[in-house]
Amino acid sequence: MSQVLRLGVIGDPVAHSISPAMQQPALDAMSVNAVYERWQTSASELPERIASLRAPCMLGANVTVPHKQAVMALLDDVSPLAQQVGAVNTIVSKDGRLSGDNTDVYGFATALLEACSDVANRRVVVLGAGGAARGVALALSQIGAPSITIANRNADRAHTLCKELGFANLQSTTLANAPFVDADILINATSLGWHAGETPIDQQALASLPPDALVVDLTYRDTDLLDAARDRGLATLDGLGMLVYQGALAFERFTGRPAPLDVMWSAARLARAPRL
Ligand code: NDP
Numbered sequence: 001m002s003q004v005l006r007l008g009v010i011g012d013p014v015a016h017s018i019s020p021a022m023q024q025p026a027l028d029a030m031s032v033n034a035v036y037e038r039w040q041t042s043a044s045e046l047p048e049r050i051a052s053l054r055a056p057c058m059l060g061a062n063v064t065v066p067h068k069q070a071v072m073a074l075l076d077d078v079s080p081l082a083q084q085v086g087a088v089n090t091i092v093s094k095d096g097r098l099s100g101d102n103t104d105v106y107g108f109a110t111a112l113l114e115a116c117s118d119v120a121n122r123r124v125v126v127l128g129a130g131g132a133a134r135g136v137a138l139a140l141s142q143i144g145a146p147s148i149t150i151a152n153r154n155a156d157r158a159h160t161l162c163k164e165l166g167f168a169n170l171q172s173t174t175l176a177n178a179p180f181v182d183a184d185i186l187i188n189a190t191s192l193g194w195h196a197g198e199t200p201i202d203q204q205a206l207a208s209l210p211p212d213a214l215v216v217d218l219t220y221r222d223t224d225l226l227d228a229a230r231d232r233g234l235a236t237l238d239g240l241g242m243l244v245y246q247g248a249l250a251f252e253r254f255t256g257r258p259a260p261l262d263v264m265w266s267a268a269r270l271a272r273a274p275r276l
Contacts, residue, residue, distance in 0.1 A: 008037035011064035021271035050074040060092040090250040107246025109139040120144035128189035129158040151178035180208040193223035203228040
């Protein structure tokens with residue numbers, strides 16, 4: 001019998017990650033003889049964890065908070081896209097070499113285009129300027145959104161994001177000054193939303209959105225923001241599609257096989273925890 005291959009998700013914490021629940025059924029469905037594990041890894045343990053991926057039995061790893069930036073220096077090569085985003089979420093191990101890539105950009109773009117086919121005609125406001133917002137801004141620019149405003153609590157961080165990405169259609173502001181009236185698509189890419197009562201903006205702001213606006217939340221379950229948007233009759237999209245599509249592309253990179261999307265969607269829906 002062939003050797004069991006290994007892969008996993010690296011983060012701190014990783015107990016909450018639904019990647020194992022989504023990737024293992026996908027491996028099984030495609031008859032890949034591999035186990036997908038949870039690799040709780042502190043910052044000081046990161047170099048040793050990454051080095052362990054060079055073993056012949058390793059296919060690679062997904063990387064989550066807070067190591068998406070720190071792993072970049074420990075790899076043999078990093079794709080131009082991951083360098084532009086400044087974050088690696090997928091490491092492929094081949095012949096002892098480790099290559100880093102970013103599949104979050106693809107995951108977000110695929111999920112958004114499924115929900116809204118004319119992004120190229122929509123003005124977008126992104127709440128947040130962290131790692132996820134950076135990938136979202138890049139994806140929106142690639143898709144051709146005509147105007148992208150990054151609105152963040154810390155306005156300097158939003159300004160830096162726009163300057164570093166350098167696209168002409170990007171501008172920055174504070175959360176309070178976000179141009180809601182002009183937001184055909186509003187995207188919550190802050191870390192607020194996982195708990196009841198958490199929203200990055202006053203929900204009254206939703207009243208200023210155009211009536212055909214789409215409200216997106218990267219949180220991969222229902223949030224107060226999405227509830228309030230639905231109450232106002234607005235279209236909504238949560239972050240589960242982004243999670244599934246980034247995982248599907250990572251699966252293809254790890255295994256060289258097509259991702260069984262239906263299996264991954266069902267597993268992700270089952271594993272998604274209820275709101276805290
Ligand atoms: P970061 O820590 O890099 O950024 C956090 C962002 O949230 C910053 O813009 C920060 O603003 C803002 N923020 C935090 N607290 C507050 C607050 N109290 N009020 C206003 N703004 C606040 O996180 P990530 O970018 O990595 O992740 C953001 C979210 O996206 C998370 O919920 C994550 O789970 C989700 N995500 C979902 C994915 C999916 O597949 N669906 C993939 C990746 C991420 P400031 O700069 O002012 O501190």
